[in-house]
Amino acid sequence: MFKIKPLLFYCFAMATPAVFAKSASVGIDIHSEQPGPVLNKNIYGQFMEHLGRGIYEGVWVGEDSNIPNQDGFRLDVLKALKDLKVPLLRWPGGCFADEYHWRDGIGPREERPRTVNSNWGGVIEDNAFGTHEFFAFAELLGAETYVNGNLGTGSPREMVEWLHYMTSEADTTLVRERKKNGRDKPFKVDYFAVGNESWGCGGNMTPDYYADLYKHYSAFLKAPEDNLPKFIASGGTNDQTDWTQTLAEKIKPSWSLRMNAISHHYYTIPTNNWETKGSATDFPKEEWFSALQQTLLIEDYIVENTAILDEHDPEKKIGFYIDEWGTWYDVDKGTNPGFLYQQNSLRDAIIAGLNIHIFNRHAERVQMTNIAQMVNVLQAMILTDKEKMVLTPTYYAFQMHIPFQDATYLPISLSATPVYKQGDASIPAISASAAKALDGNTYISIVNTQLEGAIEVTLEQVKQARGKVLSSDIMDEHNTFEQPDNIQPSDYSANVKNGKAVILVPAKSLMVLNLGQL
Template sequence: MNQIQRGVLALCMLASGGAFAADAVSLTIDAARPGAVINKDVYGQFAEHLGTGIYEGLWVGPKSKIPNTKGWRNDVVGALKNIHVPLVRWPGGCFADEYHWRDGIGAREKRPVNVNTNWGGVDESNAVGTHEFFDLVEMLGADAYVNGNLGTGSAQEMSEWIEYMTSDSKSTLANMRRKNGHDKPFKVAYFAVGNEAWGCGGNMSPQYYSDVYKQVETFLRAPKQYRPKIIASGGNDNDVTWSEVLSKELKKQTDGISFHYYTIPTGKWEVKGASTGFQENEWISTLANTLRMESHIQKNSAAMDKNDPEKKLGLFVDEWGTWYDVEKGTNPGFLFQQNTLRDAVVAALNFNIFHAHAERVRMTNIAQMVNVLQSMIITDKDRMLLTPTYYTYQMYVPFQGATSLPVTLKDNPDYSAGGFKVPEISASAARGTDGKLYLALVNTNPNKDADVALNIPGQAIKAVKGSVLTSSAMDTHNTFQSPNAIKPAPFSAAAGADGKLTVRIPAKAVIVVAVE
């Protein structure tokens, strides 16, 4: 155990309840007024054919010396199972709109080799196709989110792919699937018609896309018990036009509208900022920019409410996360970046936002699962390490399928630096499927601890117990030389003699506890 870990562990073990501190933030959980269920798919993942996100990071092939099952790395799959991955989106992303599903079926040695024009101009072997993808999600115990090709594809191509995956008939396509090794239909939870139609998916207008979507959706036929939920490709950032138009035009033909938003420290795509070695001004700018997710969701939800007041449509944030300048010496088209404590805090802040809007936000997919952008896992040939973001997902597992509870924060100061300010404390609470009450807390201030006084009207709080993720440096990250530089430590606190409980949250920390 290194010096950083010993210091964090000592701090956490000393955390204790007691009388309300004079400057404590007051946190009240209204356990008697349950809200919407937090859909498990809010913790969805994204695996695109991009860099080593699929090949090497996840897929090594059945003949590899790296231990694998059906070509998928045992170490990576095992780690992902430990965070209860509920959903995986595939094959993209921008890659989806140049992906032709017939290239990825049949004998792998006979599949065509294409050029991945979106990501690095490298060869795409098509070794991972439909059957391989479903092998992965079945191993993970996850649901499948398949993204269809609208950009270079057609209504016929997507219709036939749906038939290939879901038909239980004796049709030629269904029998082709059986011949390729899968007798029963695949379980496709979601199917999207294109991706980022406003940009890499075709540079379309919302109205034009909605007309094309209606045509395509008409032909996406599947047996009732195997029919996936159909997703329309929506907007990004501050543009709510897509949500307005699509919720009006497609209300009866879609289950939800996607939305994309990436967190960039500088707010500029040209020079985004470094993933490590940053100063406090980029710590806070990153947090301030990620908290814009709240207003984006509010604005898009308000636009959808005009046409869908019953909230039958979901707002699916199927791409989100941090995006930094790529690591020096790596292929710029592979989008590889390091993952630090800052990313863990970003993830937790977004989770708390998603929970607060659980009625409309029913699925999100962080970009991406392995080796790309804000990944859970980093690999190097046969080596694997877990990132701080991975540990945040692990800590938040109890919120999957939990019932959200209203949280009120009072006397919550702002943390200010570099011309930015953000609330010091972020919180979320829910009643888990196991009946326990769970609380998540984030201290955004990297310089000082914070006291939070807990209150549940009508209930006495005896103690809290869970884990904390923090470190002495803002950019602490795991490497292959120090794979355990940052990981969760035990955390607990008990009520004082006065029956009140105050939790001391370390600086720049994420805490998830069960409340007793």
């Protein structure tokens, strides 16, 4: 999780009325005979940080809580995340990671030290949720694990000992300590990052300095071959390419130096202004457009960085992981500014769909992404208020895309690309992505970005056309604790005649359809 930093963005006219395409018609061809890469399920990964109520109350309430729980994990959130089939969890940060000392979070909870979370709100961190709790939660969900190591305030020894504590079966003092703390077998660590946002909250480093530190630390990071994580280097943000360039030039992976991926972060801010980002709800029409326009910039940044990797790593052994992404608005009024709590509307679901389509197109390198964050923080799947819980439109966007996990990407082509204009700026009015799922069926995801005007889509050589659509007449429609079902997906189906289906994609909507076995 990064803190405020000036960004470079394209300009757009905020005061100019938008122009909407009216009932455009588009033909979409799915090239099932030209399958692409597998869409790694971890493209749909989640991020949980010690930030606000993202973990405490959002996930962890403790065994003595009045909120129904299983071993301290609240049952309603646990069930909702199981239903979402969360493939991957990233923890403990974010900025928090580079001030987190893992020993604070092990052993009897009543004996764990109380510290101050200086990054997020200055609140007391009682360390009730630590290494054992994180892995227990991931195992309950059946999710892979991504642990972010402390490079900023830690030491090589601290990082080495944590990895050993988690992964080893050897009869060492550290392993004996893990067993004493209740875990006999090693934890499964799938990914391990050396630092986070080292250009900012992780140490204000230069790419060259960080690359040298990465080589230093990673030289000592060892684990059993059958429990060796993929190692992730901290990369850049937004339009930066110098981090990828430097890491690719200075770090040549070998048996003694592993770098399986480089991370990158990008957040969507509708107003272009970190000081006044805009409201999560009750926003003007101009900010609907600008938010979508800003989120689409991530594709340019992916293309620029992966081009560098293609030059230095033509065999594509190094992944490019977008391990923080999502919308960032002004916090909800009356909440702690350091908790980054914001509502979540239909606009966020549309933005999620657009990002997913982009990640799918670049799946050769983009093998993991982590939306920020899973519960109660920024573009959350779930919001809680003590014993209450509500699912957000973004939750439903992820749920609709479950068939895309580990599916095979199928390229598509459009007969036309209608545009959605605002002043001199424009974005595509339609976005789509298709894949052949593990169940043998082909699925297509379609977004209509316009506030007005349905788009007629023609699909050829399909067996069926049925699925879900998420939309509303209200552009900032959202669920509340008082009205938790304001917006949720509706069933959709269209007739298929001689292999042809005509789909009407409503304005401001996300649709995912099962087209059968093509």
